[in-house]
Amino acid sequence: MTIENAVRVxxxxxxxxxxxxxxxxxxxxxxxxxxxxxxxxxxxxTGICPAAFFLKKFGLRHA
Incomplete structure (x- = not known):
């Protein structure tokens, strides 16, 4: 799952x-x-998303 999809979920x-x-x-x-x-x-x-920041820390990546 990509970061964008995870943020939407x-x-x-x-x-x-x-x-x-x-x-x-x-x-x-x-x-x-x-x-x-x-x-x-x-x-x-702004392109700044706190959820995406944490998801990156958990190992998810962009598509």
């Missing part, structure tokens, strides 16, 4: 988890979704 999983937690636990979990969305937007403009 992680972001999508966190968004889905956030939605479930928002609906079942507490409405403030919606901020987790906001955080993921803002991080995706800033990484598109």
């Amino acid at each position: 992680i972001a999508g999983s966190i968004v889905l988890l956030s939605v479930v937690l928002t609906l079942t636990v507490h409405s403030q979990f919606v901020w987790l979704t906001v955080f993921v969305g803002v991080n995706l937007i800033q990484s598109a403009f």
Whole structure:
């Protein structure tokens, strides 16, 4: 799996988890979704993605 695909899987999983937690636990979990969305937007403009940094440390590589 490439870093780009892994970042998408992680972001999508966190968004889905956030939605479930928002609906079942507490409405403030919606901020987790906001955080993921803002991080995706800033990484598109800056090219800096914290998740990609950690995935590189774990040994994943670009395609």
